[in-house]
Amino acid sequence: xxxxxxxxxxxxxxxxxxxxxxxxxxxxxxxxxxxxxxxxxxxxxxxxxxxxxxxxxxxxxxxxxxxxxxxxxxxxxxxxxxxxxxxxxxxxxx
Numbered sequence: 001x002x003x004x005x006x007x008x009x010x011x012x013x014x015x016x017x018x019x020x021x022x023x024x025x026x027x028x029x030x031x032x033x034x035x036x037x038x039x040x041x042x043x044x045x046x047x048x049x050x051x052x053x054x055x056x057x058x059x060x061x062x063x064x065x066x067x068x069x070x071x072x073x074x075x076x077x078x079x080x081x082x083x084x085x086x087x088x089x090x091x092x093x094x
Contacts, residue, residue: 024070029059031075053081060089 006012019026031039036055037047045051056078059065082088 019070021070024068026071026073027059027069028073029056029075029078030073033075033077036075049077049081052077054084056081057083057089 033047033052036052040047040051040055060072061083078089
């Protein structure tokens with residue numbers, strides 16, 4: 001039996017180790033527009049892109065929050081959104 005080792009094996013191992021860092025977790029922020037709409041409607045907020053962006057911005061820009069995260073699962077809409085001040089959300093795990 002042969003074993004194939006990808007040129008990305010070391011990077012994959014390092015990423016898996018980081019994701020499993022003790023004291024950190026993964027933020028599941030991949031709610032669809034329908035699911036996030038249910039959350040917003042429960043607090044009488046309209047399900048429009050601006051309100052979804054504002055909620056995600058709150059999650060991702062809360063001071064100190066990223067120190068407890070090893071990863072974030074995103075919904076596709078989030079990849080193209082910017083903050084209210086026009087800054088593209090970028091995540092750095094350094």
